[in-house]
Amino acid sequence: MIGTVARAAAVLRSAEDILILTHRRPDGDTVGSANALCLALRKLGKKAFLAPNSEITRRYVRLLAPYAPYEGFAPRFVVTVDCADRTMIPADMAQYAQHIDLVIDHHRSNEGFGAENLVMGQRASCAEIVCDVIEEMGVALDSSIAEGIYIGASTDTGCFKFSNTTANTHRVAAKCLDAGVDGGEINRALFETKSRARYEIEGMLFSSMRFYRDGKIAVALITREARQKTGADWDDLDAIAGVPRQIEGVEVGLTLTELENGDTKVSVRTTKEVDASAICALVGGGGHLRAAGATLHCDSAEAIRRMIEATERVYAGETA
Amino acid sequence: MIGTVARAAAVLRSAEDILILTHRRPDGDTVGSANALCLALRKLGKKAFLAPNSEITRRYVRLLAPYAPYEGFAPRFVVTVDCADRTMIPADMAQYAQHIDLVIDHHRSNEGFGAENLVMGQRASCAEIVCDVIEEMGVALDSSIAEGIYIGASTDTGCFKFSNTTANTHRVAAKCLDAGVDGGEINRALFETKSRARYEIEGMLFSSMRFYRDGKIAVALITREARQKTGADWDDLDAIAGVPRQIEGVEVGLTLTELENGDTKVSVRTTKEVDASAICALVGGGGHLRAAGATLHCDSAEAIRRMIEATERVYAGETA
Numbered sequence: 001m002i003g004t005v006a007r008a009a010a011v012l013r014s015a016e017d018i019l020i021l022t023h024r025r026p027d028g029d030t031v032g033s034a035n036a037l038c039l040a041l042r043k044l045g046k047k048a049f050l051a052p053n054s055e056i057t058r059r060y061v062r063l064l065a066p067y068a069p070y071e072g073f074a075p076r077f078v079v080t081v082d083c084a085d086r087t088m089i090p091a092d093m094a095q096y097a098q099h100i101d102l103v104i105d106h107h108r109s110n111e112g113f114g115a116e117n118l119v120m121g122q123r124a125s126c127a128e129i130v131c132d133v134i135e136e137m138g139v140a141l142d143s144s145i146a147e148g149i150y151i152g153a154s155t156d157t158g159c160f161k162f163s164n165t166t167a168n169t170h171r172v173a174a175k176c177l178d179a180g181v182d183g184g185e186i187n188r189a190l191f192e193t194k195s196r197a198r199y200e201i202e203g204m205l206f207s208s209m210r211f212y213r214d215g216k217i218a219v220a221l222i223t224r225e226a227r228q229k230t231g232a233d234w235d236d237l238d239a240i241a242g243v244p245r246q247i248e249g250v251e252v253g254l255t256l257t258e259l260e261n262g263d264t265k266v267s268v269r270t271t272k273e274v275d276a277s278a279i280c281a282l283v284g285g286g287g288h289l290r291a292a293g294a295t296l297h298c299d300s301a302e303a304i305r306r307m308i309e310a311t312e313r314v315y316a317g318e319t320a
Numbered sequence: 321m322i323g324t325v326a327r328a329a330a331v332l333r334s335a336e337d338i339l340i341l342t343h344r345r346p347d348g349d350t351v352g353s354a355n356a357l358c359l360a361l362r363k364l365g366k367k368a369f370l371a372p373n374s375e376i377t378r379r380y381v382r383l384l385a386p387y388a389p390y391e392g393f394a395p396r397f398v399v400t401v402d403c404a405d406r407t408m409i410p411a412d413m414a415q416y417a418q419h420i421d422l423v424i425d426h427h428r429s430n431e432g433f434g435a436e437n438l439v440m441g442q443r444a445s446c447a448e449i450v451c452d453v454i455e456e457m458g459v460a461l462d463s464s465i466a467e468g469i470y471i472g473a474s475t476d477t478g479c480f481k482f483s484n485t486t487a488n489t490h491r492v493a494a495k496c497l498d499a500g501v502d503g504g505e506i507n508r509a510l511f512e513t514k515s516r517a518r519y520e521i522e523g524m525l526f527s528s529m530r531f532y533r534d535g536k537i538a539v540a541l542i543t544r545e546a547r548q549k550t551g552a553d554w555d556d557l558d559a560i561a562g563v564p565r566q567i568e569g570v571e572v573g574l575t576l577t578e579l580e581n582g583d584t585k586v587s588v589r590t591t592k593e594v595d596a597s598a599i600c601a602l603v604g605g606g607g608h609l610r611a612a613g614a615t616l617h618c619d620s621a622e623a624i625r626r627m628i629e630a631t632e633r634v635y636a637g638e639t640a
Binding site: 159160161163164166167171173174175177182183184185187192195196203206207242247248271272 | 479480481482483484485486487488490491493494495497498502503504505507508511512513514515516519523526527562565566567568591592
C-alpha cells in the first residue's frame with residue numbers, strides 16, 4: 001500500500017479546478033470511480049470534471065460524458081483513477097501524464113506515478129478506495145455517487161462472483177444499496193443483458209471450441225469474419241474470455257481474437273490449478289494469477305500453436 | 321414478519337434431538353440453510369440431523385448427505401428451512417408435516433404452519449435469517465457454518481445480482497468471507513461451471529427462440545428430445561429460465577419444458593415492466609413479481625399459445 005486514505009482526502013479537499021482521468025479501454029471501475037469522485041467533489045462546491053475518453057463504449061458513456069469540462073477549462077489539479085501506470089493514460093491526455101497530482105488505484109503493480117499516491121493493492125476495485133476517500137472527505141453517499149461506486153465494485157468482481165471479491169467489497173455494496181442504488185437494474189443492464197450479436201458470437205464460440213490435454217485446455221477463436229458477420233463490437237465481446245473456462249473440467253481457457261492488423265489478441269483465464277500470468281509471460285504478455293493476456297504478432301493459427309505450447313510448458317512446471 | 325429471531329434462537333437452544341427438513345426440489349438456499357443450522361446446533365453439543373431428501377441433486381448432495389440421521393433416530397424437535405408451506409415438505413417426510421416445531425422461512429406467503437415460526441419476508445434468502453438465529457444462539461460463524469449461509473444467500477440472489485439482493489445480503493456475505501469462506505471457488509462451481517449438456521441445451525434454446533410483440537416477448541422451448549439428446553438433467557437446466565429475458569429488449573421470457581407425462585412446465589421471467597405472477601395466475605400458476613411458473617396440462621404447442629395469450633392479456637392490463 002502506498003499513501004493513506006486520510007492524506008488523499010486532505011489533498012483533494014484543498015484542491016481546486018480538478019480534472020479526473022480514466023484509463024485506456026475504459027471499464028466500469030475506472031468510469032464508475034471517476035463519476036463518483038467527480039460528483040462528491042462537486043458536492044464540496046468544487047469545480048470538477050471528467051476528461052473525455054475517446055474509447056468510451058455506449059455502456060458507460062452516460063457516466064462520463066455529462067461531466068466533460070467546458071471549452072478552455074484549465075485544470076489546476078489532475079487525478080487518475082484505476083490507472084496502473086502512465087501508459088494507461090489515453091493518448092489525447094498525454095499532456096498531463098508527467099504531471100499527475102494524485103493517483104488513486106488498486107493495481108498492485110502501480111509504483112505511484114503521481115505527486116501524491118493512494119494505491120491499495122488489496123482492494124478488488126478502485127471504486128472501493130474512492131468510497132473510502134469520499135467518506136473521509138466528509139461527503140455522504142447519495143444514490144448518484146453510490147451508483148458509480150457500485151458499478152466499479154460490481155464490474156471488477158464479476159458482480160461479486162470472482163475470487164478477488166472481499167468482505168470489504170460486500171460492505172461497500174451494502175452501503176451503496178443503503179444509499180438507494182438499484183443494484184438489480186444496474187446488474188441486469190451490465191451482466192444479464194446480452195445483445196443478439198453477443199448471443200450469436202457465443203454460439204459460434206462454443207461450436208468452434210477445441211479441447212486439449214483431456215479437456216483441461218479449451219481454445220476458442222473469434223475470427224474477423226465472425227465479428228463482421230454478427231456486427232459485434234467490443235462491448236459485445238466484453239468478458240467473453242471467461243466463457244471457455246466455464247465448461248466443466250476446463251482449467252485453462254484460451255480465447256483468441258483476430259485483430260484488424262493481422263495480430264491475434266489472447267485472453268487467458270484459469271482455475272486455481274494454473275497460473276495465467278505465467279502462461280502469458282512466456283509469450284510476452286502479462287496479468288494476474290487467473291486472468292492474463294497478450295497480443296501475438298502472428299495469425300490465429302500460429303497463435304493457437306504458441307499458446308498451447310506455452311500452456312503445456314507451464315503445466316510442466318516451467319516459468320518465463 | 322412472524323416471530324422474532326430471539327424467540328427462534330431461544331426455542332432452538334432448549335430443543336434436543338433435532339431434525340431439519342429441506343423442501344421439495346431442494347435448492348441452494350434450503351440446503352445451505354439446513355447445513356449451517358445443523359452444524360451450529362452441533363457446536364452447541366446437540367444431536368442435530370438433516371432429513372434425507374430424495375430429490376437432492378449432485379450439486380448439493382455433499383451439504384446434506386453426511387448429516388443424515390442414523391437408523392432409528394427419533395426426533396423430538398422438527399425444523400423446516402425455506403419451506404413456504406406444508407406441501408413443500410418432501411412426500412417421504414409427510415409424517416412430520418402436521419407437527420413442525422419451528423418454521424424458519426423468507427417467503428412472504430408463508431402463513432406460519434409450525435408451533436413456532438420465524439418468517440421474514442424482507443430477506444432475500446432463508447440463509448440470512450439462519451445467520452441471525454445462529455449468531456443469536458451465541459455460536460460464532462466458522463468457515464463450515466458460513467459456507468452453507470453463503471451458498472444460500474448467493475444462490476437465491478443469482479450471486480448478488482438480482483433485484484431481491486439487499487444491503488443485508490451483502491453484509492451477511494461479508495461475514496461469511498471474513499469467516500474464511502472461499503466465495504470465488506463456490507461461485508465458480510455454482511455459477512461459472514457449465515456442463516457440456518448445459519452448453520448444448522443453451523445453444524438449442526437460442527437457435528429455437530421465437531419473439532413476439534416486437535421482441536418484447538421471447539419464447540424458448542426445451543423439448544423432451546433435446547433433453548434426451550444432451551442428457552441434461554435438472555441440475556443442467558437450473559436457472560435456464562433466465563436466459564430468454566437476458567436478450568436485449570426482452571421484457572417477458574417464457575421458457576417451456578416438455579415433461580415426461582405430456583404436460584408442459586412454464587417458467588416466466590420478466591423485467592420491471594411486467595408482473596410475472598399475473599401472467600401465471602391466468603393459467604393457474606403463481607409466483608413472484610419477476611419470476612413465476614405454472615404447469616399446463618397440454619402439449620408444448622398449445623402451452624405456447626396459451627402463454628402468449630395470457631401475456632398479451634397482462635400487457636392489456638387484465639388480471640386474473
